[in-house]
Amino acid sequence: MDLKHLRPNRAQDAPIYLQLYRRYREAIAAGRLHPGDRVPSVRSLASDLSLSRGTVETAYQMLVSEGYFVTRGAAGTVVSPRLGRLGEPSQAPTPEPPAQSSPRPQAVAGKALPFQLGMPALDAFPRKTWARLAGRSVRTLDTAAMDYPDPAGYEPLRRAIATYLGISRGIACSHEQVFITPGYHGALDLVCRTLLKVGDLGWYEDPGYILARQYLERAGMRLAAVPVDEEGLSVAAGKQRAAAARFAVVTPTHQSPTGAALSLPRRLELLEWANDRHAWVIEDDYDSEFRYHGRPLPALKSLDRGGRVLYTGTFSKVLFPGLRLAYLVVDESLVDKFEETVHLLRGPGSILPQAMVAHFMEQGHFxxxxxxxxxxxxxxxxxxxxxxxxxxxxxxxxxxxxxxxxxxxxxxxxxxxxxxxxxxxxxxxxxxxxxxxxxxxxxxxxxxxxxxxxxxxxxxxxxxxxxxxxxxxx
Ligand SMILES: Cc1ncc(COP(=O)(O)O)c(C=O)c1O
Structure with a gap:
């Protein structure tokens, strides 16, 4: 295929990886690329189009995870032979691995039970480094740290998270937009108290993360079950069943528990719906760090131009769940409102674990x-x-x-x-x-x-x- 059909336009607003992704889809739909056709390697396309390899890799990763491309190891990457005539995946792309979360952690005497969900590898955690950082954190926290802490979270940790999200998840945010919370429930709690009210209707993935569903129901939210398929949440079904919903809770990178990635067309459709309806999208990005083919998919939040996405991440999978530390990222325009709420709630708890995680991130251990x-x-x-x-x-x-x-x-x-x-x-x-x-x-x-x-x-x-x-x- 002629490379001119792939060349992104730097003057356009859309990120380059997205443009490349779209060009490939258009090429498939227009019949310029056929099922089974081999596509250039990441390295050669990056060099031919003068793009970074990361940009091309991200676009390829999305195409693979949505079933447009398949990787064949040394034989390279090809357009999926399973594609239908119009270039739509005829079968769902292979779903990705689901999340991990057991309704209750069940580790016995520091040992996870066989098949235990939601528990990272306890034996592989760098406990010595952690212990060293504990000592260091205690020594470096001065008397000011003995005062009531900032209820939005320990500032160095907020800064470290903002930097990490910029690099790893494509989210441009300042530390003021990051609120540290006691676990994912803490983030949901902040959202409910700040932006929602009892009786509000929201879309919930079906199947979906059972514990958050229970929390939201107890908080008085009404949940409309929205089916999930191989492209993640069916936005069309959501619009049909509950167009007037005030919010949607989604796990776009890695649907919990089926593992499907929310396809780009659906991401855009979801954001459009949220913008039109002034609805909120709660993005639960609980385990995107673990992908075994290619790089993690960019977060939905990275496409959010209207400020409707409330992004949440947790340290439960990447470090350990006993920390009870998660975070919420909100649009700049919402920072004051969320500040008011956290002042009432008094924050995520002790500074010490937050300082340890901040050091862990700053020093490259993370x-x-x-x-x-x-x-x-x-x-x-x-x-x-x-x-x-x-x-x-x-x-x-x-x-x-x-x-x-x-x-x-x-x-x-x-x-x-x-x-x-x-x-x-x-x-x-x-x-x-x-x-x-x-x-x-x-x-x-x-x-x-x-x-x-x-x-x-x-x-x-x-x-x-x-x-x-x-x-x-x-
Ligand atoms: C889908 C999903 N979201 C979020 C979380 C994180 O929850 P927490 O931060 O409360 O540990 C989990 C944990 O298992 C999960 O499975």
């Missing part, structure tokens, strides 16, 4: 840790996928998602996933049933399994053997 965990999790995920495929390949269809720290496996038998999960729990296996996460009557049955704490292939195999016994004698 990015090192993420790099290390990405490769470790790719290996550990392989252990579980391998063990499941070899041992339970007949009864489970394991989804090969691109990221996250858990796996979704659809049941190919007619067994009831809730009953299976209950029996498994009774045997000390902490997996969960997909239908527990569904709002409307479950149409799919599957098992959600964490893999981060399988330290060896034998560990994974031993737990899968135990699961096989449960499946055979539910």
């Amino acid at each position: 990015s090192r840790h993420l790099r290390k965990m990405r490769s470790l999790y790719a290996v550990r995920r392989g252990y579980l996928v391998d063990a499941l495929t070899r041992t339970l390949g007949e009864s489970l269809d394991v989804q090969r998602q691109a990221g996250g720290i858990h796996i979704l496996a659809h049941l190919t038998t007619r067994q009831n996933d809730k009953a299976l999960a209950e029996s498994a729990k009774a045997e000390g296996l902490a997996l969960d049933a997909l239908s527990n996460w569904q709002i409307n009557k479950a149409s799919q049955r599957g098992l959600l399994m964490g893999f981060a704490n399988f330290a060896t292939a034998d560990d994974a195999m031993a737990s899968v053997h135990r699961l096989r016994t449960v499946l055979a004698n539910p």
Whole structure:
């Protein structure tokens, strides 16, 4: 294909990676590129178009995760042979790995249970560095730090997060826009108190993260279940069922729990809806750091020109959940309103853990840790996928998602996933049933399994053997 069809226009407002992504989609739709055609490597296209490799990689990553491209290892990247005639993925792109979050952390004596959801690898956390930083943080906090802390959060941590989000998630924000919260619920709580009122209607992904759903319902929000498919939340269904909703809660990078990435057309449609309706979009970006093919997808917030996206991230997956630290990023125009709320709530708690995380980030331990965990999790995920495929390949269809720290496996038998999960729990296996996460009557049955704490292939195999016994004698 002639490169002139791909060349982005620097005068345009849209980011270059987006333009490139669109050019490829147009080329496929117009028949200039056909299913099976090989596309240039990231390196050569970047050099031919004088773009950075990161920009091309981001565009390719989106095309792969939405099913337009498939990577073939040494054979390069090709236009997906499964594409329909009009260039739309005929089948859903392979969903990505779901999230990890168990309704209650169940680690016993510092050890995660087999398949435990939402628990990062406890054995791989750099505890020595952490202990050193604890000492340093205590020593460097002066008497001023013994006063009531800033309820918006410890400033150096807010700055470190703003820098990190700029580099890693494409979000340009100042530290004043970042509010530290006690976990994701704390972020939701801030949003509810600042922008919503009891009885407000919101879209909620179905299936979706069960704990946040319970929180919002208890906070008096009415939730409209909006189905999720291979392109993430169906914005069209949301508009049809609850066009006048005041907010939508989404997990765009890695839908929780199915793992699908929200496709670009849907991202744009969602933002358009939010702008038109003056609705809020709560972006829950809980585990985007873990992707095993390519770079993480940019956040939805990076496309938000109208200031409608309230972005949340958490340290629960990238460090550990016991920290209870998360953050909310709001548009500049909302900072004063959120300041008022945090002054009433008195902030996220003690300064010390915040100072430790700030030091951890500033000194480069955070990015090192993420790099290390990405490769470790790719290996550990392989252990579980391998063990499941070899041992339970007949009864489970394991989804090969691109990221996250858990796996979704659809049941190919007619067994009831809730009953299976209950029996498994009774045997000390902490997996969960997909239908527990569904709002409307479950149409799919599957098992959600964490893999981060399988330290060896034998560990994974031993737990899968135990699961096989449960499946055979539910
Ligand atoms: C979908 C999703 N969002 C957010 C979170 C983060 O929650 P928290 O910060 O309260 O640990 C989790 C944790 O498991 C999750 O699964």
